[in-house]
Amino acid sequence: MTDHDDQQEPKPAFGKWLLSQRDRGDWVDGIADAARADRTFPKNGDPEAVGAHLRKQQADGDAFAAIDDAESDWMTV
Numbered sequence: 174m175t176d177h178d179d180q181q182e183p184k185p186a187f188g189k190w191l192l193s194q195r196d197r198g199d200w201v202d203g204i205a206d207a208a209r210a211d212r213t214f215p216k217n218g219d220p221e222a223v224g225a226h227l228r229k230q231q232a233d234g235d236a237f238a239a240i241d242d243a244e245s246d247w248m249t250v
Contacts, residue, residue: 188218190247201246204239220244 185193192214194205208214208223211230215222220240227236 184247184250186217187220187244187247188214188216188223190250191223191243192216194243199242200235200239201243204236204243207236220247 184190188208191201191205191208194201196202197205213226215226218226223240224237227240
């Protein structure tokens, strides 16, 4: 007998998780809104891929701070 009930679903890709963030009431909302509007956003990307994408887009420091906050939250999923 195997115990599959204890297994968690795999963690979603950071990019997909970020796209799903809405109405949080913090500055992650803004970066998630921008990501949803960006057709080239790396949906399956990890935090490093998202950061690299932001650098290519010449995002400001607030965007990187929001990504750091989002990554911390994503790590607890």
